[in-house]
Amino acid sequence: xxxxxxxxxxxxxxxxxxxxxxxxxxxxxxxxxxxxxxxxxxxxxxxxxxxxxxxxxxxxxxxxxxxxxxxxxxxxxxxxxxxxxxxxxxxxxxxxxxxxxxxxxxxxxxxxxxxxxxxxxxxxxxxxxxxxxxxxxxxxxxxxxxxxxxxxxxxxxxxxxxxxxxxxxxxxxxxxxxxxxxxxxxxxxxxxxxxxxxxxxxxxxxxxxxxxxxxxxxxxxxxxxxxxxxxx
Numbered sequence: 001x002x003x004x005x006x007x008x009x010x011x012x013x014x015x016x017x018x019x020x021x022x023x024x025x026x027x028x029x030x031x032x033x034x035x036x037x038x039x040x041x042x043x044x045x046x047x048x049x050x051x052x053x054x055x056x057x058x059x060x061x062x063x064x065x066x067x068x069x070x071x072x073x074x075x076x077x078x079x080x081x082x083x084x085x086x087x088x089x090x091x092x093x094x095x096x097x098x099x100x101x102x103x104x105x106x107x108x109x110x111x112x113x114x115x116x117x118x119x120x121x122x123x124x125x126x127x128x129x130x131x132x133x134x135x136x137x138x139x140x141x142x143x144x145x146x147x148x149x150x151x152x153x154x155x156x157x158x159x160x161x162x163x164x165x166x167x168x169x170x171x172x173x174x175x176x177x178x179x180x181x182x183x184x185x186x187x188x189x190x191x192x193x194x195x196x197x198x199x200x201x202x203x204x205x206x207x208x209x210x211x212x213x214x215x216x217x218x219x220x221x222x223x224x225x226x227x228x229x230x231x232x
Contacts, residue, residue: 001025001074010082011072013093013111019068026071033076037067085110087125092117100133105140107133157204157224164204166223174218181219184211 008023011033021035042054042061054061085094085108094110101107106121109131118136120126124144128136157164171181188210189199204220 001077003077006082007072007077008070009093010077010080010095011070013082013114014072014080015070016114017070018114021066021068021070023070023072026073029073029075031071031073031076033070033072035068036071037069039068040064040066082110085119087119087121087127090127092119092127094119102133102137103141105137107136109133153221153224157220160224160227161205161208161220162203163227164220164223165201166204166207166219167201168199170223171215171219174215174222176215176218180215184216 003023003025011017011023012020015033015035017035023033041064042051043049043064044051045060045062047062051057051061054063079097081096082093083096085092090112092108092110092112094108098109099106104122106119108119108121110117110119112127115129116131118128118131118133120128120136120140122140122144124140124147126136126140126143128139130136168181168185171184172178185199186195188202188207189195191210192199192202204223207216207220
């Protein structure tokens, strides 16, 4: 059997090899990829003792090259094909033999940037760290519920912008810095024709026309709690 680039890739990923060591076939056809061999080292010329600082002796030492390699069985490779999967902009190398279904969700084991990852797919997708399928499904369901709640809240806030009044206190409660809040407040007051005035509050839609960024939205979300019901 000739090892392809894909065979070598899945073997190094499975063995968690970060050194790009050579991949060779194991005598055991069913062996999963594992690292074998030893690192490079030096000995005296007669090979009797290992030398840790060869340059400090003043005479030649014998260098022994690294023998580290990844050994894998041919039968194991045939049973574990790998494919490139791109979901939600994330590129993952997935094991075709490690696809299962749990609670109606598709579970794929693989790697993202060399790290073991579980891809959970349903109406949405979720990448969980590690290869614990049940834990990944629990994480995915929790995340999807939170995303759904946030999306519903965002829709309600979007529909109520003209009725939401945002104050400096809302910005502070949202975690925005006082200096930034004061700067925006003074700029808005000047824009409204009242330079130097203490701006009590401004309507959310007007604030977002002036500055539509994460800081403004933080303040709007805090202010929206006064009129938008909490979604469970």
